[in-house]
Amino acid sequence: MIPAQFDYVAPGTVADAVAALIDGGEDAKVLAGGQSLIPVLRLRLSYPSLLVDLRKIDELRGVREDGAELVIGAMTRHADVISDPLVRQHAALLAEAAATVADPAVRHRGTFGGSLAHADPAGDLPAVAVALGAQLVAEGPGGRRSIAAADFFQDYLQTALAPDEVLVEVRLPKLQGRWGVAYEKFSRTAQAWAIVGVAAAVRRDNGAIAEARIGLTNMGSTPVRAGAVEAALAGASAEAGTIAEAAAHAADGTHAPSDLSGGSDYREHLARVLTRRAVTTAAGL
Amino acid sequence: MTEQLDAGMVAEQIADADALSSPRRGGELGRGRRRKEDAKLLTGQTNWTDNIVLPGLLHMSVLRSPMAHAKILSVDVSGALEMPGVIAAYSGADLAEVQGSLPCAWPVTPDMVHPDHHPLAVDEVRYVGDGVAVVVARDRYASADALEAIVVEYDELPVVLDMESAISDGTPLVHEDKGTNTCFVWPFAGGEDYDATKAKADVVVKRRFRQQRLLPAAMEPRAVVVAPIAAADDYTVYSATQIPHILRVMLALVTGIPEHRIRVIAPDVGGGFGSKLNVYAEEVLALVVAKKLGRPVKWTESRSEGFQATIHGRDQIQDVEICATQDGKVLGLKVDLLADMGAYLQLVTPGVPILGAFMFPAIYKMDAYSFTCTGVFTNKTPTDAYRGAGRPEATYAIERIMDELAHELGRDPMDLRRQNWIKHEEFPFETVCGLTYDSGNYEAATEKAEAMFGMAALRAEQKARRESRDPIQLGIGISTFTEMCGLAPSRVLGSLSYGAGGWEAAQIRMLPTGKVEVVSGATPHGQGHHTSWSQIVADALGVPFEDVECVTGDTDSSPKGMDTYGSRSLVVGGVAIHRAAAKVIEKARRVAAHLLEAAEGDVEFRSGTFSVKGSPEAKTTIQEVALATFAAHNLPEGMEPTIDADCVYDPENFSFPHGTHLCAVEVDTETGFTKIRKYVCVDDVGKVVNPVIVEGQVHGGLTQGIAQALYEEAIHDAAGNLVTGTMADYLLPTAADLPHFDTGRTETASTTNPLGVKGVGEAGTIASTPAVINAVVDALRPFGVNNIDMPATPERVWRLVQSGGSR
Known part of the structure; x- marks a missing residue:
């Protein structure tokens, strides 16, 4: 070592x-x-x-509001993300997922931006960024540009960042309306990476599910949205049976890895079970 | 006599210790003293081997084989020698004349295959991690960099990883020249003929259990520093070892350096669990390299290096068969073991399953017992003793098969155990293996555990969950274990072909100012020996606890010892100290009688004071006697001016702690995840010197045993690479993963030692693994499951649920 x-x-x-x-x-x-x-x-x-250590760049740290967006500095530590009142108010899903990252020591040193730029599909936060439709802002020699989370994660440990670009901040659209959230992380020990994780945000309207956003951790070489589930849930009744039917599509189109922690068929099964549980919790059932 | 104690009492005792502002004399045994060691440990004032810095210190790194089996065609270290800061680099061939062969002290059979085990491989590598070359440089970074400049040409050979294929015909051989992968076959039988007994049985139950390979993972990695005085051909070896005394002998035998020229120091050592009960390649290499260079040399393993090159634990396949009558009386037990040695034999590799052989019948009476163990070589890291060493494997097998027998007979698993276990009034009891269990009270421990557990309510909840087909199923597991501690009567070790005895040495030195030094050959590596030793001596001599200092872990200052393993320190080392204290008192009584002008027979000793019967004012303290003896102005005629005393104690028997562990698990049948809902254990470890230390040993032991049941497994790929090579893949549970432990105790004194103690270092580990797995299997019975391989990972559980129990 x-x-x-x-x-x-x-x-x-x-x-x-x-x-x-x-x-x-x-x-x-x-x-x-x-x-x-x-x-x-x-x-x-x-x-x-x-x-190139970014720890001395103060402007990369902290959480602020910018109109309809929440802006989180890339060097904001997980522990600060978790306890930030703005995050809790406007992006509770992020706070919930960040609280499951590794252990307290890691959460006090590791950063939100670092976790995203590392682009480990087993990391908890990329799936959240994808689910919430985050914009990742990079600065390079040519100035700043914004990259949608869906485009940012390109492959296992690969991002859209150029070698001379620094991820400076993450912009999350504030969740408007009655949203419920849940992060279902399945791991063998508290400190271990997720075998599968499901990040769900659900908006309720008049007893129905108006909208659902679901990101999957460790179900492919990048974090993925469970699009088929989201489509099935849009406008559906907020009932156990409906949610279970929708969650059955959680693994559709994914390419789950097969490794020491689980075969791909097991991961697909977990994705369905955990999606059902996450949506059920997020829907307040 | 059985006294019943519980965790609440421990808390009271700790509070009692806190409340004491002034030292109290006597009554030390059984007090929950805070550990003397902890202030140092908690404030970072420790002296780990890796912290040792000496003038001119060089750093050694070891290049390890990336192949599980290959011929070494060439090793070119010239590139390394050109790197900045590099002082020397050697291949195995370069050191062939001086490195010797690592010892195995336990030739379990006369015809055991015992291959050479060079610290650096010379012609052939036989596991991934086998040492190939060393670099010595001015700092650790330079030596690590230089490893990458060494060029090794290998000619890959076929690997053999699986024990069953290793002993089948036509398989590749780990040691071609030995002509076999079978290291030994060790048969044993007790009682009546097994087959004849089986013919009388109504029920026969067979299972195959796998003891997965485990990585010991002590918190402090291994490290060694060798400081030579070249001109005097004199060497001080600092090592993170459990066994400085044995290491000294073995280093002398391996290297040819005279034993009296080697001093071994085990500084503060951060855990071992058996992994530091060995003589390692790096200890020999650091010594021979320091001798060559005439400069001090340090080697410290990294965690991932240790996972490859420190011994592994367990790794057995157990075919177990039990036979019984229809009404539940156990008649016989048959055990066929395959035990993976790995590629070479380390210090006690072959002896581990043999230690276990005697413990399969456990607490149960039976007529016949048949055991065979086959030791097998594979292209993997050598195995050796790991917390429990043989007894966890045995306990797992018997406690699992008792549950299976109960299920087969439609009996409650505790009732079946109760029917067959040795009754309290039957002690001492000679088992079918020929061991004599001195004392025990399985009834009392079980009664207490069941009360703490709330068995009836949990069984009712289990029934309700089964009937409602709840996705979360409840399972209840039992382990009514015993084990064998206090290694060991030397004559027994001799009869088992072990290379040394099992005695322990102690010395008590009375200083002129009344303080006391205790020298013990039982070397601590985290257990709290100094606290326990101080309590024993304070109690015996009636001196304040704070006035006792312990000297351990250095062959100069504690020159005689057999070290620490096998839950032996208190049972053997503690008793040696107790006996030495008795000798001190007898010598001091003679001096006291002389000073008090009384007959020796009239002088009584109580709580540190000698007094004359019938003349209460005529008295003197043991401290005053110590000073008078130091001055030596007025001693009994012909008496040497000392009241110091030595004792080398050889136990007459093992000790047999026992206990009842009960575990309730919730198994999520949708995900396969097992959560321990409740864990109750009532351990009977005999008389307790310090309940806080006992509690700590139980908690750590439970954690390690639960870890085997649910989390840990060393996995190799088809090429023999350890794929669980870091802690990211080899999962150790932490407090966050574990339940609250409800611990209790009963105290049934051992009758074979004057302290009445039995040992506690391994009990939790031995007992807990089958309790957890029995609970998991119990939860899954409705799905047709009657066995599960360890660790019971979520995926394994889920697949069993999916397939209806077929593995």
């Missing part, structure tokens, strides 16, 4: 961080809390020549 040698800089501005990434070239990596990257370095699974 001894990493190979690397250079290290901790710039004070995003512009300096971008400049450092350009200088560092292909072998430069962004350090944004280090809860995934440091273990990778210690196991010598990666040999970056330069780490």
